[in-house]
Amino acid sequence: MNPLLITLAVILATVIAWTVWTVQSPSGESRPLWLDLTISGCILTILWGGTRLAKAFTDGATGGIAQLLGMGIFMLGFLALFTLWHKPIFAFIASPITDPFTGGSEKVEPKPFYSHALAHRRNHNPQAALDAVDAELARFPNDVEGWLLKAEIQAKDMQDPHAALATVRTFIPLTAPIDLPEALLREADLLLFELRQPDDARQSLQRIIAEFNGSGAAQLAQQRLAHFPSDSAWIDGNPLGDRESLVVVRHEERLGLTEDLGASRVASTSDPEEERIRLVCELAEFPDDPIRRERLARLLASELNRPDLAHEELERLIRAPKAGERNVVRWLNLAADIHLKSPEGVPAARLTLERIIEQFPGSAGAIQASQRLATLSLGSRAIRSEPTLRMGTYEAKPGLQTERRFSATRANLPGLYRDPDAPLDPPDITGAEPGGAKDGPDARG
Numbered sequence: 001m002n003p004l005l006i007t008l009a010v011i012l013a014t015v016i017a018w019t020v021w022t023v024q025s026p027s028g029e030s031r032p033l034w035l036d037l038t039i040s041g042c043i044l045t046i047l048w049g050g051t052r053l054a055k056a057f058t059d060g061a062t063g064g065i066a067q068l069l070g071m072g073i074f075m076l077g078f079l080a081l082f083t084l085w086h087k088p089i090f091a092f093i094a095s096p097i098t099d100p101f102t103g104g105s106e107k108v109e110p111k112p113f114y115s116h117a118l119a120h121r122r123n124h125n126p127q128a129a130l131d132a133v134d135a136e137l138a139r140f141p142n143d144v145e146g147w148l149l150k151a152e153i154q155a156k157d158m159q160d161p162h163a164a165l166a167t168v169r170t171f172i173p174l175t176a177p178i179d180l181p182e183a184l185l186r187e188a189d190l191l192l193f194e195l196r197q198p199d200d201a202r203q204s205l206q207r208i209i210a211e212f213n214g215s216g217a218a219q220l221a222q223q224r225l226a227h228f229p230s231d232s233a234w235i236d237g238n239p240l241g242d243r244e245s246l247v248v249v250r251h252e253e254r255l256g257l258t259e260d261l262g263a264s265r266v267a268s269t270s271d272p273e274e275e276r277i278r279l280v281c282e283l284a285e286f287p288d289d290p291i292r293r294e295r296l297a298r299l300l301a302s303e304l305n306r307p308d309l310a311h312e313e314l315e316r317l318i319r320a321p322k323a324g325e326r327n328v329v330r331w332l333n334l335a336a337d338i339h340l341k342s343p344e345g346v347p348a349a350r351l352t353l354e355r356i357i358e359q360f361p362g363s364a365g366a367i368q369a370s371q372r373l374a375t376l377s378l379g380s381r382a383i384r385s386e387p388t389l390r391m392g393t394y395e396a397k398p399g400l401q402t403e404r405r406f407s408a409t410r411a412n413l414p415g416l417y418r419d420p421d422a423p424l425d426p427p428d429i430t431g432a433e434p435g436g437a438k439d440g441p442d443a444r445g
Contacts, residue, residue, distance in 0.1 A: 003048070003049040004049065006045065007045055007046055007049030007050070010041070010042050010045040010046075011042055011046070013038075013042075014038055014039055014041075014042040017035060017038050036084060036085070040081060040084060040085070043077050043081055046073075047073060047074060050073035050077075051073060051074075110140075111140075112136040112137075112139065112140045112143050112145070113136065114132070114133060114136060114146065114149055116129075117130075117133045117136075117149065117153070120132060121153065124157075126157035126158045127158075129153050129157070130158075133146055133149055133150045133153065134150070137150070141174070142174060142176065144171070144175060144176075144179040144183065147167060147168070147170075147171040147175075147183070148168070148182070148186055150164075150167050151164040151165075151168050151190070152164070154167060161195050162195070164190055164194070165187065165190045165191070165194075165195065168183055168186055168187045168190065171183055172184070172187070180212075181208050181212055181215070181218075181221075182217070184205075184207060184208050185204075185205075185208065185220070185221070187201075187204045188201040188202075188204040188224070189201075191204065198229065202225065202228065205221040205224055206221075206225070208221040209221050209225075214321075216322060219288070219322055222286070222288055222289075223288075223289065223290075223291075226282075226285075226286035226291075226292070227289075227291070272303040272304050273304070275299055276296065276299055276304060279292050279295060279296040279299070280296070283296065288320070290317055290320070290323070290327065293316065293317055294313075294314075294317060294331070294334075296313055297310040297311075297313040297317075297334070298334075301338045301341075307338050307339075307341070310338055311335055311338065314332075314334060314335045314338075315335075317331050318331050318332065318335075325360055325363065325365065326365075328356075328359070329356055329360065329363075329368075329369075332352055332353070332355055332356050333353075333356075333368075333369075333372075335352050336349040336352040336372070337349075339352060346376055349376060350376055353369040353372055353373050353376070354373070356369040357369050357370060
């Protein structure tokens with residue numbers, strides 16, 4: 001093996017690797033680790049080949065000359081290695097001290113920035129916002145946020161839902177499986193609310209349920225299908241779908257001390273039993289709908305006076321998979337409120353609130369449950385409805401009312417004018433004969 005040929009081959013391979021990286025990498029990017037290792041291998045090969053060549057060319061010379069040449073070659077080689085690796089070596093040694101101040105040496109993952117596009121949207125310049133999004137998508141072609149933002153600009157700002165739908169459908173085949181449910185949900189929203197095509201929107205939601213069964217996106221799609229408006233509602237142009245508009249009933253502004261606070265003046269929208277039957281039928285079709293089940297629980301607890309059945313419905317909601325901490329805490333608090341409406345419900349409410357503390361320790365819901373436990377007896381008295389005392393009808397200014405308004409005062413204060421309501425000759429209660437003389441002056445003056 002010729003050391004000169006091996007050394008030249010390694011140097012040529014290193015130069016080719018450097019040239020390829022320089023051409024393909026963007027400007028300003030640091031050298032990758034593989035290129036540093038290649039350069040280090042080239043330097044070590046040069047050291048090996050240089051010492052072999054120095055030994056061959058100084059074979060007839062004295063040993064001191066060969067040693068000087070080898071020492072010079074090794075010094076140059078180790079100087080090159082130190083120049084190549086001194087920053088990583090010093091950074092590794094000083095990292096325990098510098099990392100708390102510099103944030104460490106971990107590289108920041110490049111991400112797209114849509115601040116310019118959002119600024120153009122706020123300035124009502126949708127075309128400039130669209131160009132800014134396209135510029136970022138050219139660098140990051142698989143970014144789901146950019147594609148959905150582009151579709152939103154086209155649908156909301158440029159009033160072109162067909163172009164927005166085309167944008168979403170262009171991205172759906174390219175997206176990763178983790179981002180596909182979000183893209184399908186946006187497609188369903190465009191088809192339903194912008195293009196008024198409920199059948200196609202329903203197919204997009206059903207695709208999420210079929211391909212991502214058991215996930216949070218599938219649960220959200222089932223929730224939307226459970227509250228999906230009918231075709232006739234969209235044809236009639238009702239933005240609320242099949243739901244009726246709420247009628248505001250005029251009632252007294254100053255209610256005073258009343259029991260129902262004006263509730264008797266508000267007309268009942270439906271019969272509670274009919275409402276219960278309707279909710280049960282809807283839950284038979286969509287058993288995983290938490291909104292209808294919670295509404296049924298509230299109806300059973302309040303108007304139908306069946307707290308036992310209300311607790312069963314709430315327990316089904318609490319034990320449902322992927323119910324979420326926020327929803328579970330709200331349902332347990334609702335169950336505690338239902339317990340407190342009964343005279344002997346304080347122990348059961350206490351156990352319900354303790355479930356929140358045990359299931360979510362240290363959370364905001366657990367802190368709120370602890371505060372409620374401290375004032376549980378007060379809360380039970382506040383929730384239980386007490387009868388309101390009704391006041392009778394009285395005069396506005398009663399004053400000191402008697403049969404003779406001035407008799408009490410004039411009987412004790414002589415010298416006042418005669419009472420106009422008193423008779424001229426009051427009856428004699430002293431037993432004196434009529435017409436007899438009086439011993440003293442008139443007490444009335």
